[in-house]
Amino acid sequence: MAKSDVNSWQAVQAEVLRRIHARIWAPGEMIPNEQALAEEFGCARATVNRALQSLSEAGLLERRRKAGTRVALHPVRKATLDIPVLRYEIEGQGAVYGYTAVQIAEHAPPEEVRSAMQAGAGHRFLHVKSVQTADGAPFVFEDRWINLTTVPEAAKTDFEAISANEWLVRHARFTHGQISFAAVNADAEVAAHLALRQGAAIFVISRITWDGGQAITHVQQFFHEGYRMQTEL
Amino acid sequence: MAKSDVNSWQAVQAEVLRRIHARIWAPGEMIPNEQALAEEFGCARATVNRALQSLSEAGLLERRRKAGTRVALHPVRKATLDIPVLRYEIEGQGAVYGYTAVQIAEHAPPEEVRSAMQAGAGHRFLHVKSVQTADGAPFVFEDRWINLTTVPEAAKTDFEAISANEWLVRHARFTHGQISFAAVNADAEVAAHLALRQGAAIFVISRITWDGGQAITHVQQFFHEGYRMQTEL
Structure with a gap:
């Protein structure tokens, strides 16, 4: 050398x-x-x-x-995954990106979501459901809760115009988070938003992001059928 | 500071x-x-x-x-995943590990597998299908091809006694690989080996590992229903 x-x-x-x-x-x-x-x-x-x-x-x-x-006797191989803003992933594939909010409402989350976010009883939440498309075809259906007590500016944001995914990356930098990957059968709502048959196997990314001790958002992203997340070892 | x-x-x-x-x-x-x-x-x-x-x-x-x-204007968050030997993942959860080979045969892989492994026409392959269990319940069904031309010692190995997953980690260190994650509906074979209904949404990890320019193995791992891969951001 x-x-x-x-x-x-x-x-x-x-x-x-x-x-x-x-x-x-x-x-x-x-x-x-x-x-x-x-x-x-x-x-x-x-x-x-x-x-x-x-x-x-x-x-x-x-x-x-x-x-x-x-x-190491039992090497644990580590793989590094890129978690991009979906718009950049779609545009990076040369496709035209589209975004539609299908529900924006301030209301209380189910107990499991509140508990996972360790949110106090008085906390306010925005529930945003949306579909992001690639060349017009559904790419991901997103079911997201934003803690307005942690991120009050979100209450004044027009989520008809910008996805919460992109807005949060720009305006609410997070310190850490948990992410998980799983497969679920599409239920009626997921199937409708992704324009596929009920029961189709769907890749789901679930994420909670935090700013120190305060949860910012809890999101489930249901990807189109056949979606594959790839990386190098 | x-x-x-x-x-x-x-x-x-x-x-x-x-x-x-x-x-x-x-x-x-x-x-x-x-x-x-x-x-x-x-x-x-x-x-x-x-x-x-x-x-x-x-x-x-x-x-x-x-x-x-x-x-960065558009930060790409990276997540690091541990890819452990399954036996250590199962035992690490305090469960009893089990392994059963359901098919061990030397024959030619489908063209898509051969092509993904960039294997020559004369290369020999071992096809190993197996089930790994946690406390007796199916944990993963594995469908694996081993390139015997790259790893000749595999031909003399008793894959009834040790999983190819574990044997390869010990005996065929790899230089790099590709890994991908997806969701599929269980077909009849996957459903039978995982003891679940056909059509269930299954999390699948696909992997090709290489020793320099030579592919060692091509594997698909079909996980039990509800499997969740988690990490920190």
């Missing part, structure tokens, strides 16, 4: 990966310490640290303070 | 995130350069670089060589 610069941790990572894949360093085996690797590779110890950290985050190494670093 | 050490890029990242969320640095706006931030935070420029790199990978910043760093 060439002498290191600030970006060469990727080169260290590639060499460590090669040794793991070639089983030069076998599953469960200790690897040399950072200082020894830095000397071998002729780079800064911080560069080795960055590379090992990255491989540890990817589940390929197990690092223990003081005990050193081992090749 | 305290004076930096090799691990304090996380502290820099937290402060940059805070400024983005508080809109001190608004979407689309240039942020100060690395040297200026390093001086402000009293840390090494490499530490700032590491923090900005991480936020850029997460889609919150846009970095251009020479042009500098902006807050």
